[in-house]
Amino acid sequence: MTIHLGRKAACRLSASRLHIKRRIGLPPQSRGSTCGATCPDVFELRDGRFVVIGSERTAEIRKDYPGMRTLATSEIVVVVDRETLACAKAFIPDI
Template identity: 65%
Template sequence: MSIHLGRKNACRSPVPQLRIVRRIGLPPRSWDSHSGSTCPDVFELTDGRFAVIGAEKTAEVRQARPDMRELNRHEIVVVVDRRALACAKDFITDK
């Protein structure tokens, strides 16, 4: 539910600027990426969330799984190589 107080977007909270704390896991070049520039990667953000670089595959996943929940306008499905997540998992703590 949205409450309007005369200004558009008056009820939206300010979005904090995303800042990367560190790469989670090993750099792509260390696990067989030839260029290191087009491989999946995982980063920890200052607010504890994670940023993931992967291939956008929303349409393909929707086609394979039509009962998938609705996505918000700002959401997409990203596919990440198993190796990227396996390299990252040992570096993620239960803060």
């Protein structure tokens, strides 16, 4: 499966190199989503990195926390609900 991200070439990597290995945690429908199409989610990539799908809140966070470290042009702030991350936690190895 290939994921296509719409934000500045996904940290300067081509989208074709971002191959999803597996979902981390439960699918949105198992967490109470009625449509499953617009819910936060966590995936592991084949190279060991993770993809987090959530609500983009970069401008809001920068406004509320002006002392926040500087973000690279390829970075954004993504907000994910606690349940999504807690469900994923059990599936992420310590190392």
